[in-house]
Amino acid sequence: xxxxxxxxxxxxxxxxxxxxQFAGAFNSEDPDLFDSCFLKQVHGAEIVERTQDNKLxxxxxxxxxxxxxxxxxxxxxxxxxxxxxxSPVKHLAVALxxxxxGVAARLASKCIHDLxxxxxxxxxxxxxHIQFGSFEVGAEVIQALNVTLNEGYRSDxxxxxxxxxxxxLCNLARYIYLQCAEAMxxxxxxxxxxxxxxxNKNFYSFRRDKTAQRNVSWIKLK
Numbered sequence: 001x002x003x004x005x006x007x008x009x010x011x012x013x014x015x016x017x018x019x020x021q022f023a024g025a026f027n028s029e030d031p032d033l034f035d036s037c038f039l040k041q042v043h044g045a046e047i048v049e050r051t052q053d054n055k056l057x058x059x060x061x062x063x064x065x066x067x068x069x070x071x072x073x074x075x076x077x078x079x080x081x082x083x084x085x086x087s088p089v090k091h092l093a094v095a096l097x098x099x100x101x102g103v104a105a106r107l108a109s110k111c112i113h114d115l116x117x118x119x120x121x122x123x124x125x126x127x128x129h130i131q132f133g134s135f136e137v138g139a140e141v142i143q144a145l146n147v148t149l150n151e152g153y154r155s156d157x158x159x160x161x162x163x164x165x166x167x168x169l170c171n172l173a174r175y176i177y178l179q180c181a182e183a184m185x186x187x188x189x190x191x192x193x194x195x196x197x198x199x200n201k202n203f204y205s206f207r208r209d210k211t212a213q214r215n216v217s218w219i220k221l222k
Contacts, residue, residue, distance in 0.1 A: 036074040036218060037064055041097045045105035047114065062097040063111055066221070074218040075127075078206040079135075079197050081172055082127035082217035083108060089120040093219045100137065103175050104144040109183035118185040126192035127217035130207065132161070132171040134198035142168050145175050153178045 037050045040060045047063035073095035075082040085094035161169040197203040204213040
């Protein structure tokens, strides 16, 4: 199920966000994805650089970046947020896997600072993920996420909604946005999918189906 293709104004990147089967061995009708750069995602905060020499190497990490044209950086998700970033200043592509633990570890803002992208007028693209109305979590998750934000942001009404069962609805994409906005020193472009992987059965959802299948999002420099 292909959702959207996005190209920057400079026509320098391609991103494509869609669902493919991933269960054990990679199974796809898209031959381009066989030589994509995948990670062994572990819900951490490690980021690796991809080059021609290591493009098919297996790394335990949740982020990868490259300055090489034609190298496709792919992220697998089944409710987590796939975040693709493009720096028009450095001609750099970044692909991040962000579950709540990665957001609590400030993976996106860590990446921005570590790669020196704060002044780069970045373009951010968030793929299909579990949306605010579907992501129910406990108080411990909200506490872990709130400490990543300045106190003034924590009262943002778009972040959290408390439920009668003492659980909370959590807007993971909003936490990511606020972390990135705080990290950036320049203006930036932000686009995010409104597709809810939990309610839309064209996309895989671990919470809904306990499936081993995954959605794939990717970014490639032209």
